Amino acid sequence: MAEKSGADILVECLIDLGVEVVFGYPGGAVLPIYDALFNHPKIRHVLVRHEQGATHMAEGYARSTGKPGVVLVTSGPGATNAVTGITDALMDSIPMVVITGQVPTQLIGTDAFQEADTIGITRHCSKHNYLVKSPAKLAGVVHEAFHIATTGRPGPVVVDIPKNVQIATAPYEKPETFEHASYRPQIKADAGAIASAVEMLAAAERPIFYTGGGVINSGPEASELLREIAALTGAPVTSTLMGLGAFPASSDQWIGMLGMHGTYEANWAMNKADLIVCVGARFDDRVTGRLDAFAPFAQKIHIDIDRSSINKTVEVDLPIVADVASALSDMIALWKDRGHKAADLTEWWARIDGWRARNSLAYPESGEEIMPQEAIAQLYRASRSAKDVIITTEVGQHQMWAAQHFGFDEPNKWLTSGGLGTMGYGFPAAIGAQVGNPDSLVVCVAGDASIQMNIQEMGTASQYRLPVKIFILNNEYMGMVRQWQELTYESRYSNSYSDSLPDFVKLAEAYGWTGIRIEGPQELEAGIAQMIDTPGPVLVDCRVAKLSNCFPMIPSGAAHTDMLLDPSQVEGIMSDEAKALV
Amino acid sequence: MHIQEEYSERHVLSLTVSNEAGILARIAGLFTARGYNIDSLTVADITPDHAISRITIVTSGPPKVIDQIIAQLDRLVPVHKVTDLTDNGPFVERELALVKVAGVGEDRIEALRLADVFRAKVVDTTIESFIFEITGTTDKIDNFIGLMRQIGLVEVGRTGVVGLIRGKEPN
Numbered sequence: 001m002a003e004k005s006g007a008d009i010l011v012e013c014l015i016d017l018g019v020e021v022v023f024g025y026p027g028g029a030v031l032p033i034y035d036a037l038f039n040h041p042k043i044r045h046v047l048v049r050h051e052q053g054a055t056h057m058a059e060g061y062a063r064s065t066g067k068p069g070v071v072l073v074t075s076g077p078g079a080t081n082a083v084t085g086i087t088d089a090l091m092d093s094i095p096m097v098v099i100t101g102q103v104p105t106q107l108i109g110t111d112a113f114q115e116a117d118t119i120g121i122t123r124h125c126s127k128h129n130y131l132v133k134s135p136a137k138l139a140g141v142v143h144e145a146f147h148i149a150t151t152g153r154p155g156p157v158v159v160d161i162p163k164n165v166q167i168a169t170a171p172y173e174k175p176e177t178f179e180h181a182s183y184r185p186q187i188k189a190d191a192g193a194i195a196s197a198v199e200m201l202a203a204a205e206r207p208i209f210y211t212g213g214g215v216i217n218s219g220p221e222a223s224e225l226l227r228e229i230a231a232l233t234g235a236p237v238t239s240t241l242m243g244l245g246a247f248p249a250s251s252d253q254w255i256g257m258l259g260m261h262g263t264y265e266a267n268w269a270m271n272k273a274d275l276i277v278c279v280g281a282r283f284d285d286r287v288t289g290r291l292d293a294f295a296p297f298a299q300k301i302h303i304d305i306d307r308s309s310i311n312k313t314v315e316v317d318l319p320i321v322a323d324v325a326s327a328l329s330d331m332i333a334l335w336k337d338r339g340h341k342a343a344d345l346t347e348w349w350a351r352i353d354g355w356r357a358r359n360s361l362a363y364p365e366s367g368e369e370i371m372p373q374e375a376i377a378q379l380y381r382a383s384r385s386a387k388d389v390i391i392t393t394e395v396g397q398h399q400m401w402a403a404q405h406f407g408f409d410e411p412n413k414w415l416t417s418g419g420l421g422t423m424g425y426g427f428p429a430a431i432g433a434q435v436g437n438p439d440s441l442v443v444c445v446a447g448d449a450s451i452q453m454n455i456q457e458m459g460t461a462s463q464y465r466l467p468v469k470i471f472i473l474n475n476e477y478m479g480m481v482r483q484w485q486e487l488t489y490e491s492r493y494s495n496s497y498s499d500s501l502p503d504f505v506k507l508a509e510a511y512g513w514t515g516i517r518i519e520g521p522q523e524l525e526a527g528i529a530q531m532i533d534t535p536g537p538v539l540v541d542c543r544v545a546k547l548s549n550c551f552p553m554i555p556s557g558a559a560h561t562d563m564l565l566d567p568s569q570v571e572g573i574m575s576d577e578a579k580a581l582v
Numbered sequence: 583m584h585i586q587e588e589y590s591e592r593h594v595l596s597l598t599v600s601n602e603a604g605i606l607a608r609i610a611g612l613f614t615a616r617g618y619n620i621d622s623l624t625v626a627d628i629t630p631d632h633a634i635s636r637i638t639i640v641t642s643g644p645p646k647v648i649d650q651i652i653a654q655l656d657r658l659v660p661v662h663k664v665t666d667l668t669d670n671g672p673f674v675e676r677e678l679a680l681v682k683v684a685g686v687g688e689d690r691i692e693a694l695r696l697a698d699v700f701r702a703k704v705v706d707t708t709i710e711s712f713i714f715e716i717t718g719t720t721d722k723i724d725n726f727i728g729l730m731r732q733i734g735l736v737e738v739g740r741t742g743v744v745g746l747i748r749g750k751e752p753n
Contacts, residue, residue: 105585109616109650117615133619134585168583 003228004162005035006135010099011119013142015042016174019070021056021061021435022046027074028114032166046435049456051078053428055085055115056454059094060429063415064390065436066219066331068095068150074097074383075101076114078159080121084422085423086156087125092242092418093217095154097145098126104164118160127155133162135170135209145174152185153306154217185305189322191561194330196318196360197277197301201331204275204298207235210258210287213418214244214280214304216411218324222246225412226279232335232344236352238266240281241403246440249407255352256361259287260554261400264360265342265352267552270295272351272529278302280324281312284419285556285582293559303327360552360565361404369545370521372473375528376445379471382528388435388440389413393425394450397479400550402445424453427470431457434466441469447513448474448498461537469531470539471505475546483549488579508539518542556581588644592621594667594675594745595652596753598661609637612654618643622677622720622742634662638744640720655667663752667745669721675745679723684711685734693733696697700726711736 004012010033014022021044026034030051035424037045048054049072058069069089079100089096103112119131128148138161145157201207209230215222223246230237230253237247238258247254256263258270267289271278278296281287283302288294291313300316302309304326320327363373376398383389391406392415393399399416408414415433417425432446444451451472461468469544481496508515514534518527519543531538552563557578564570599605606625613620621640628636641648648666655664667673675716683693683703686709693712697704702716706725720743747753 106588109647117611120611120615123611123614131614133617164583164585199716413596 001170001173004172005032005036005167005169006138007032007166009135009138009170010142010166011036011040011043011174012172014070015040015512017143017146018067020044022070022072023048023057023061023432025051025054025074025078026074027078027101029075029103029163030053030072030078030166032163033072033099033101033161043071045072046460048428049459050454051081052084052424052462053431053454053457055082055089055096055098055423055436056425056428057134057432058096059085059089059092059393059425060415060432061217061244061436062068062094062096063429064412066412068097068146069432071096071098073098073100074114075103075118075272078117079087079116079118083121083125084420086122086158088417088420088422090127092417093154093213094156095150096156098151098156098158100158100160101166102131102160102162105162106164106221106546108162120157120339122158125156130162131160131162133164135165138165138170139172140175144178144180147180148183150398152183153214167272186307186321187305187323187326189303189320189327189330191330193318193320194238194327196471197320198331198334198338198340200275200299200301200318201233201235201277201356202335202338202343204235206273207233207275207277207345207347208269208273209235209237209247209277210239210270210280210281211237211243211279212240212281213325215246216282217241220279220411222280222325222328225325225332227251229328229332229335232332232340232342234345235277236267236269236349238262238282240287240418241416243281244403245408245411248409250409255356257403259284260289260556261404261550261552262403263564264358264552264563264565265355267554267563268355269352270298270308271560273298277298278304278316279328280304282309282312285313290557290559290560293561297569311354314439349420358565360563363548363551366545367521369507370518370524370542372544372548373401373405373541374521375473375524375544378402378524378528379445380406381498382525382532383441386441386532388437390415390431390437390440391428391441392416392426392430392444394444394446394453395421395423396447396450397483397548398445398447398473400480401473423450427451427468428454428457430468430470431461431466431555434461434468435464443469446470446472447479448476448501449478452581458508458513458537458539462512465536467536469537471531472539472541473544474501474504475543475544475548476501478548479548480550486549486572487555487570488574504539504541513537513539516540585623587703590642590644591628591648592640592642592668593648594673594743595639595641595655596653596665596745597639598628598662598753599635600662601633601635601636605658605660606637608658609639609655612651613641615641616647616651618647620717622740624657624742624744633643636744638742640743663753665747667747667753670747671685672748673745674748675719675743676717677723677741677743678715679727679738679740680705680715681727681730682711682736683714684732684736686710688709689733693730696726696729696733702726
């Protein structure tokens, strides 16, 4: 058989695996791969401005399309710059394959130019990683890497390829589908566990579905099945930050996001429920609040494809290790088989409606300034008439306001950094989402601080004519840091203000974008309409009330029932035990 | 172009290290960063106060790489001393294995006969099986397992190598 270079083998593999887009940045140790890409017009390469941008673009592409994101970077600084995005993808279970160049095998370990121990560095922040030392092994590794990234609990896989392995030759044949020797994710749930779950659900008087990003990772079918089982049982549905959109916000059974900045009704319903069905979520500390006060009256069922997520922080009564869609489908089939009918939940819903009546997402009106919550609400109203809308966020107050005040009815339309909380995620993620969904309206909701963490990617959007929109809620603060300082440190604003901000409108224009400034409530509606209607990339600098804070809030270390609903409840100091929590 | 396989040789390294969290990961990382495998690794604390552990590593690689790994091991803050037993004159190395063999009739008798030749001890028996305990060099254990495979080997557990320099001086 004719032999091919490692670089050609890699590109052939990518084509065989159906890869359409690669986000990357060239450099010395990947020159052979870039030369191979030059001859393969089937693969679209998006040239980023910084490798971290490439990883978040790949995440945005993956989260919005359901396909794995692919990143190509050089050795040393190329690889280390990718580490934040790799870690982000691990925390949020995003399928991603990161191909890194490496110095040639004979130089590994010699402190060669642009050498870093990529495998060592990424070992703990990737689902798996490989150093490929022979071109003959490359094809098998690349196919395996995609298999591992996309199956089970998805995650990032790093393939480190020394430069001489890219140049050396070996025969290539598309590998047959394979059974991995040790890696076998459990897809199908144990039948006994499904039967128990169905009986528990049928018998519950105060059930609640607590759903997470796993529903979205499981694919669109899982979201459909969630809607079906919710309809069959009549139970309320809440979701984590990562799961928004899996269940429609427009449904009567939707009670909003739960957790630290979740709704009053969602957190009280969790506290008073007698059965919690956790579907593809992981009892994160942002969700549970104080563990010993978490859901004291509930039996807990936990559906998760990752066995190590079960009983990690919260002991559950019934673990179900399975893919969400598979488990829900089995539960629905058995529910129907056994002729169960939705229980009478009138009393339960009456209590939930009582909590709802607190209207916990309400915010004070201000005639003078734009309330940031109102800016999000207006963005939501204005974009409902638009075609398909995808929202990404950076991290901070604006992220929580977007989660609270924008309603998502479909999965894969809400892209945010939940686990790692990466400032600088949202804008590149929006570019990646736009690459994968060229006809969608993609809006990055940002803060004035976090947008600056990857603002260089404006050039990428210009270069590829990507009509992404950046909507900055500009309060001239790192608002969430300031909010915590108000809560904890008697409002000593240590370094949480934004000084020397650029003129965002001029910056937009410098990159060939349209820049819009919105300065008062009377400009809000027209400004947002102009952003949506303007073709090409648009940056909006929306000046909002500087000192608004994000409520409701469960301070760290507090119970679900100890929510702060408005600023008047903030004492400004905390015990050292509470301060020490994340 | 094809990548030339480098000549590689087996080395037994003996380290004393402070008994602290993460030391094993740091040491293993030095090997994996270069894509070299550790063939065997043993760790146990060796002082009455449990402060010091001896780690014995068997690895294969080009001599230059082994030298570099030794230098880098020596540079790790919690490492007290690294000795390349292979390069430091005569040394004793021993490994312990538990070898489970199943069989009846003539196979059983043959297994016992071979065990006697290798000075392996029977540490568990049923009507149809034995577990042998054998100590020796890696080669000797490999040979014993090879013979038992022909009789009815079920499975093997091995400790990996420990070694000390011959004579009165410490490693």
